Amino acid sequence: MNVTVEQLAKGVLLVVEGQVDMHTSPELRGRLREALERKSTPIVVDLTKVAFIDSSGLATLIEALQAVGKFGGRLRLCGLAPAVRNLFKLSNLISIFDIRETREDATK
Amino acid sequence: MAHPVDLVFHATLPSDPRLLLFVRTLAGEGASAAGFSDDERGRIELAVVEGFTNVIRHAYKDRHDQPITLRLRAPVGSFDLQIEDRAVFVDPAKIASRPLDHVRPGGLGVHLMKTTMDVVDYRKNEFGGTTLTLSKRVPGGAS
Numbered sequence: 001m002n003v004t005v006e007q008l009a010k011g012v013l014l015v016v017e018g019q020v021d022m023h024t025s026p027e028l029r030g031r032l033r034e035a036l037e038r039k040s041t042p043i044v045v046d047l048t049k050v051a052f053i054d055s056s057g058l059a060t061l062i063e064a065l066q067a068v069g070k071f072g073g074r075l076r077l078c079g080l081a082p083a084v085r086n087l088f089k090l091s092n093l094i095s096i097f098d099i100r101e102t103r104e105d106a107t108k
Numbered sequence: 109m110a111h112p113v114d115l116v117f118h119a120t121l122p123s124d125p126r127l128l129l130f131v132r133t134l135a136g137e138g139a140s141a142a143g144f145s146d147d148e149r150g151r152i153e154l155a156v157v158e159g160f161t162n163v164i165r166h167a168y169k170d171r172h173d174q175p176i177t178l179r180l181r182a183p184v185g186s187f188d189l190q191i192e193d194r195a196v197f198v199d200p201a202k203i204a205s206r207p208l209d210h211v212r213p214g215g216l217g218v219h220l221m222k223t224t225m226d227v228v229d230y231r232k233n234e235f236g237g238t239t240l241t242l243s244k245r246v247p248g249g250a251s
Contacts, residue, residue: 019129022161054154054157054161055158055161055220083150086150086151087220090224091220
């Protein structure tokens with residue numbers, strides 16, 4: 001898995017590539033923590049190049065969602081592949097997260 | 109390309125999270141060999157990764173050098189995988205997911221396995237550990 005971070009004029013963009021699982025989610029958690037420390041919102045997580053996320057990855061995103069809420073910030077996800085979107089549905093999280101179709105929409 | 113024989117795999121792997129990509133790929137190939145759709149393949153991959161992860165995290169308490177035996181059989185029409193550990197057997201009644209309306213990190217693995225597979229079965233094995241069986245049949249397919 002690879003995560004690149006880009007500071008936007010307004011907010012932070014994280015572009016994730018690869019598989020997010022028990023092995024790789026600590027790296028994503030670390031990058032999200034760095035983004036949270038900037039207190040710059042929205043934090044946008046682009047999952048376009050992620051073909052697979054498991055419950056470890058979901059837990060990481062839930063942690064970030066709860067952390068960003070503590071300072072009144074926003075977390076947005078975008079680019080969910082069908083299998084990833086299906087995981088959010090199975091976990092009853094599809095309405096909990098702010099999910100946008102495209103990066104352009106998420107970073108507005 | 110046609111594959112004339114059932115996909116069968118049997119190996120003992122270390123409880124190393126770096127192997128999750130391999131485990132997912134194995135599950136996916138088995139699902140495709142059995143004739144599942146791409147959507148169903150993704151669900152089976154998810155269930156298998158959750159099962160393997162649970163063994164590392166809960167049975168072996170994040171020790172990464174313990175044995176996990178995988179037994180896969182994927183003839184046309186069905187997918188059957190056993191994940192066997194040599195830790196302490198856990199009463200299946202105590203293996204539960206969190207309520208879905210309690211949004212917090214963790215506790216979703218068992219729920220995801222149960223919602224994606226036809227059979228999720230825990231049995232005590234000859235080593236005193238747990239054998240998790242994950243099975244699924246192709247809807248309307250051959251058995």
